Amino acid sequence: MNRIVVVGASAAGLAAAETLRREGFAGSLTLIGEEIDPPYDRPPLSKQILASTWDAERLALRTLDQLTALRLDLRLGARATGLDRQERTVRLSDGTDVPYDGLIVATGVRPCRLPGPGAHVLRTVKDALALRRTLRPGTRLAIVGAGFLGAECAAVARGLGCEVVLLEPAPVPLAHAVGERIGQVLSQAHRDHGVDLRTGVTVTGVTGAGVSIEDGEPVAADEVLVAIGSRPNTEWLESSGLTLDDGVVCDEYSAAAPEIYAAGDVARWHNPLFGVPMRIEHRTNAAEQGMAAARNLLNPAARKPFAPVPYFWSDQYDLKFHAYGYLRGHDVAEVVEGSLADRRFLAAYRKDDRVVGALAVGMPPKAIRPWRQAIALSTAWKDLR
Amino acid sequence: MRIEFDEPKCVAAGQCAMVAPGVFDQRDDDGVAIVLDATPGPERFDEVREAAAVCPAAAIRLVEA
Ligand SMILES: Cc1cc2nc3c(=O)[nH]c(=O)nc-3n(C[C@H](O)[C@H](O)[C@H](O)COP(=O)(O)OP(=O)(O)OC[C@H]3O[C@@H](n4cnc5c(N)ncnc54)[C@H](O)[C@@H]3O)c2cc1C
Ligand code: SF4
Numbered sequence: 001m002n003r004i005v006v007v008g009a010s011a012a013g014l015a016a017a018e019t020l021r022r023e024g025f026a027g028s029l030t031l032i033g034e035e036i037d038p039p040y041d042r043p044p045l046s047k048q049i050l051a052s053t054w055d056a057e058r059l060a061l062r063t064l065d066q067l068t069a070l071r072l073d074l075r076l077g078a079r080a081t082g083l084d085r086q087e088r089t090v091r092l093s094d095g096t097d098v099p100y101d102g103l104i105v106a107t108g109v110r111p112c113r114l115p116g117p118g119a120h121v122l123r124t125v126k127d128a129l130a131l132r133r134t135l136r137p138g139t140r141l142a143i144v145g146a147g148f149l150g151a152e153c154a155a156v157a158r159g160l161g162c163e164v165v166l167l168e169p170a171p172v173p174l175a176h177a178v179g180e181r182i183g184q185v186l187s188q189a190h191r192d193h194g195v196d197l198r199t200g201v202t203v204t205g206v207t208g209a210g211v212s213i214e215d216g217e218p219v220a221a222d223e224v225l226v227a228i229g230s231r232p233n234t235e236w237l238e239s240s241g242l243t244l245d246d247g248v249v250c251d252e253y254s255a256a257a258p259e260i261y262a263a264g265d266v267a268r269w270h271n272p273l274f275g276v277p278m279r280i281e282h283r284t285n286a287a288e289q290g291m292a293a294a295r296n297l298l299n300p301a302a303r304k305p306f307a308p309v310p311y312f313w314s315d316q317y318d319l320k321f322h323a324y325g326y327l328r329g330h331d332v333a334e335v336v337e338g339s340l341a342d343r344r345f346l347a348a349y350r351k352d353d354r355v356v357g358a359l360a361v362g363m364p365p366k367a368i369r370p371w372r373q374a375i376a377l378s379t380a381w382k383d384l385r
Numbered sequence: 386m387r388i389e390f391d392e393p394k395c396v397a398a399g400q401c402a403m404v405a406p407g408v409f410d411q412r413d414d415d416g417v418a419i420v421l422d423a424t425p426g427p428e429r430f431d432e433v434r435e436a437a438a439v440c441p442a443a444a445i446r447l448v449e450a
Contacts, residue, residue: 018438034424043396062443273417283441284400284439284441286397287440287441320415322398365397365413
């Protein structure tokens with residue numbers, strides 16, 4: 001294998017490129033990224049960047065020296081528009097074709113939008129700086145969607161003195177992800193901090209003066225942030241013959257085809273640890289899967305299944321969430337240490353007869369580690385409770 | 386090899402302590418990483434490089450000789 005092309009120059013693509021070099025790949029390595037900025041980190045966008053406690057320079061994932069050391073053919077500001085698997089080339093927006101022997105797809109996701117003008121979304125550094133400019137004391141901000149992203153932004157905007165109305169279609173925010181009781185703890189945290197949280201509200205569009213509501217009065221706002229989830233960037237693969245189904249469908253090795261792997265937010269792969277296909281939008285998974293994809297592409301004879309315990313964190317007000325495992329679709333969530341009332345707790349999640357997840361707020365790492373271990377070992381619930 | 390740790394960036398994910406337990410640990414109160422050995426021996430280079438690569442906050446920088 002002489003030529004490897006990585007499409008998507010963010011967390012997953014960078015991890016893949018670095019791993020290829022660390023594993024001794026000496027051939028030509030092309031990293032293609034639509035954004036003009038060198039690889040940067042997204043989680044701080046809704047935290048330190050929005051709060052203005054960091055400058056955008058701090059987002060850089062690597063220094064220029066570190067990037068140079070990778071000996072990349074780095075194509076920033078270039079969008080892949082097509083993939084020809086017969087010719088083994090990636091077509092770019094400027095019409096050039098980049099040939100490959102091995103390909104890693106790491107094109108991530110982009111935010112879903114609502115009809116109507118002028119709303120913000122938050123995915124890129126540009127988005128974050130544009131939103132930040134509008135958040136001043138007294139600005140009335142409507143946030144559509146009370147998932148982790150909407151919730152983090154609500155917390156930061158309150159800290160900046162904005163009036164915040166947070167609109168969520170479900171009766172309890174994040175109930176499907178973390179369970180109803182913990183979702184209620186989150187709701188209470190918002191209300192304690194003066195957020196006008198309205199649940200059971202479906203937003204139908206953005207009006208220029210706020211948002212319109214299904215069967216209800218419109219909500220007035222100076223600025224609107226739409227945080228209702230995202231969609232994988234796979235349009236450029238549509239005529240490639242690869243299987244696409246809310247992401248690039250991969251096997252347990254993260255392979256979409258023998259010479260094509262996918263990693264990060266765009267990849268839907270079969271996680272053998274849980275026995276289900278999953279697509280995960282977590283920062284750590286992007287790096288881990290990028291590394292795994294690179295290794296498997298380089299060493300086809302010694303491929304290893306990618307079977308991680310997913311992990312993410314989220315900062316809201318003074319609460320720091322750490323979540324391990326696959327919480328979605330759990331049967332039971334049970335507080336096993338601490339208490340919800342103190343907002344210092346560890347909850348364990350059960351599906352069928354096994355531990356599939358754990359979520360901790362304000363707990364020491366040593367309390368969390370055994371639960372992570374239990375998830376990694378597919379421990380039976382009855383052996384822990 | 387020297388490890389430079391940018392503590393304010395650390396999000397207390399604990400990946401480093403999992404991948405290279407002899408080199409990184411976490412504070413008990415908030416989980417922020419502690420570097421136990423800022424100049425690890427060559428036998429640890431692989432796991433330390435892995436830890437730096439997997440850190441979701443890019444808080445671990447390696448200065449390699
Ligand atoms: C505001 C915000 C806060 C977050 N907070 C957290 C958090 O607290 N904890 C957590 O675990 N995760 C968090 N995440 C999620 C985390 O940032 C993502 O999981 C991670 O960025 C995924 O990396 P990726 O490389 O797979 O995809 P992306 O980061 O989406 O990168 C994909 C790249 O590919 C480029 N691209 C797309 N299409 C093309 C194309 N056709 N040609 C060339 N390039 C293309 C894109 O421009 C982009 O640069 C957050 C995300 C956001 C946006
Ligand atoms: S992996 Fe990075 S973010 Fe996580 S504890 Fe270690 S240094 Fe901190």
